[in-house]
Amino acid sequence: MGAEITAIEYYYPKKTLSNCDLSKIFKTYDYNKFEKKVGIKTRYIADDNETALDLACKATQKLLNKNNVKEHIDYILYCTQSPEYILPTTACIIQDRLGLNKNIGAFDFNLGCSGYTYGISFAKSLIESNQAKKVLLITSETYSKFIHPEDKTNRLIFGDAATATLIEKSKDENIKGFLFGTDGSGYDKLIIKNGGGKYKREDSPKLKAYGTDNFYTDNHIYMNGPEIFNFTSKVIPTFTNQILEKNNIEKQKINQFIFHQANAYMLNFMRKRLKVDTDRFYIDLKDGGNTVSNTIPIALKKYSQTIENPESIVLVGFGVGLSWSGGLVKINKKL
Numbered sequence: 001m002g003a004e005i006t007a008i009e010y011y012y013p014k015k016t017l018s019n020c021d022l023s024k025i026f027k028t029y030d031y032n033k034f035e036k037k038v039g040i041k042t043r044y045i046a047d048d049n050e051t052a053l054d055l056a057c058k059a060t061q062k063l064l065n066k067n068n069v070k071e072h073i074d075y076i077l078y079c080t081q082s083p084e085y086i087l088p089t090t091a092c093i094i095q096d097r098l099g100l101n102k103n104i105g106a107f108d109f110n111l112g113c114s115g116y117t118y119g120i121s122f123a124k125s126l127i128e129s130n131q132a133k134k135v136l137l138i139t140s141e142t143y144s145k146f147i148h149p150e151d152k153t154n155r156l157i158f159g160d161a162a163t164a165t166l167i168e169k170s171k172d173e174n175i176k177g178f179l180f181g182t183d184g185s186g187y188d189k190l191i192i193k194n195g196g197g198k199y200k201r202e203d204s205p206k207l208k209a210y211g212t213d214n215f216y217t218d219n220h221i222y223m224n225g226p227e228i229f230n231f232t233s234k235v236i237p238t239f240t241n242q243i244l245e246k247n248n249i250e251k252q253k254i255n256q257f258i259f260h261q262a263n264a265y266m267l268n269f270m271r272k273r274l275k276v277d278t279d280r281f282y283i284d285l286k287d288g289g290n291t292v293s294n295t296i297p298i299a300l301k302k303y304s305q306t307i308e309n310p311e312s313i314v315l316v317g318f319g320v321g322l323s324w325s326g327g328l329v330k331i332n333k334k335l
Contacts, residue, residue: 002173003127005120007067007166008301008335011059012044012288017144017159026152026213034156035286039264043159043289046142052082053090055162056140057097063136063164064098075132076106077122079115079293081320082142083108094138105132112190113260113319115139115293116163117326120315121178123167137165139293143221146192150207150215154223157263159289163297177246178327181239186322189227193218228319229266236318237273239326243314247328251276254328255311256303258282260318261295292319304335 019031019041035041046055056078064070078091091106105126111118116139123135140162147154167175194217195201205217216222236259244251257276259267264283271281282299291298296315303313316326 001128002170002175003124003167004170004172004174005165005300005329005331005335006168007063008163008297008304009059009062009066010161010163010294010298010301011055011062012159012161013046013050013055015045015047016042017045017155018042022152022156029152037265038157039283039285040157040289041286043144044161045144046160050142051084052080052140052142052160052162053084053093053097055142055160056080056090056094056138056164059140059162060094060098060136060138060164063166067166069134069166070099071101072134073100073136074104075123075126075135076100076104077119077135077137078106078108079111079119079137079139080108080141081110081112081292082140082145083110091138111323112141112292112321113262113295114317114321114323114325116296117178117315117317118180119165120167120175120329121180121325121327124175124178127167127169133169135167137167139163139297141292141294143292146221148216148220151220153211153214153225154221157290159291161288161291161294161298163294163301165297172330174330174332176328176330177243178325179239179243179246181235181324183231183322186227186231189224189231189322190221190320192221195219231322232262232266232318233269233273235324236316237270239324240274240314240316243316243326243328249312249328253312254280254314256280256282256313257316258296258299258303258313259316261285261299262290262319293317300331301335304331304333307331307334
């Protein structure tokens with residue numbers, strides 16, 4: 001007995017923010033160079049009255065409409081750092097809003113760019129321990145709501161989205177071994193300082209500068225880009241090889257490597273470190289940008305449309321925390 005990914009759907013908000021739009025705000029920036037290096041052209045931004053919960057329900061409803069499983073879902077895993085409330089658990093609200101059965105499990109977990117791969121492992125464990133047969137793994141983020149209007153770098157990188165993945169019991173073990181990593185000493189490399197239990201949200205927070213012409217307050221997201229890059233380039237190539245070792249599979253037998261779509265420059269750096277050809281290393285950020293926990297399922301959905309035969313795919317997420325996770329999956333069909 002095992003588990004497998006059988007369907008993925010994603011949803012972008014209707015509002016777009018293109019490089020052309022941003023050029024009217026940050027007028028001296030070289031957007032052609034940015035697009036070529038980082039790979040992002042357009043992002044999708046949630047409306048003021050549109051929340052991550054709204055996006056999550058739309059992505060999940062798409063999946064339910066295409067798969068006759070609504071009455072058979074027995075667990076909801078919801079990954080977000082944009083919860084509807086401090087409490088209650090947003091996954092409980094999703095159950096009610098989508099009209100799912102009441103005799104199911106549901107919980108939120110707060111992880112960013114490593115969240116999807118964590119979620120796959122959670123679902124695998126629930127299924128292989130006979131606690132569930134059909135699990136909805138939902139990711140949704142609205143980072144745009146936490147970015148200061150004058151924070152050029154983060155506005156260029158991040159977009160909003162949601163995804164829904166159906167993970168089911170199967171006769172074969174199509175979700176293989178997963179590994180995890182944590183370095184909490186880097187907690188402040190990507191952080192919203194105010195609004196939690198330690199620091200209250202400020203009415204008139206001090207405007208702070210960082211990098212080149214970027215501004216934020218402690219009510220907003222702060223990201224130390226160079227430190228995040230250093231962490232990723234140091235840890236993730238070695239970690240990826242450890243995933244291969246755990247699953248006793250050679251690099252040459254992996255059909256595709258799908259990493260968190262952080263930015264094209266970082267991804268190409270790691271691809272070269274791993275000595276993987278471009279046709280086996282997925283990079284596609286042009287439409288959507290960095291959507292945090294959503295990037296891997298969106299990429300996996302898009303890539304799966306090219307699959308003709310069963311393929312072995314390595315998935316790796318990394319980022320805020322500092323946190324990283326990844327593993328091997330076998331995909332047998334278009335998702």
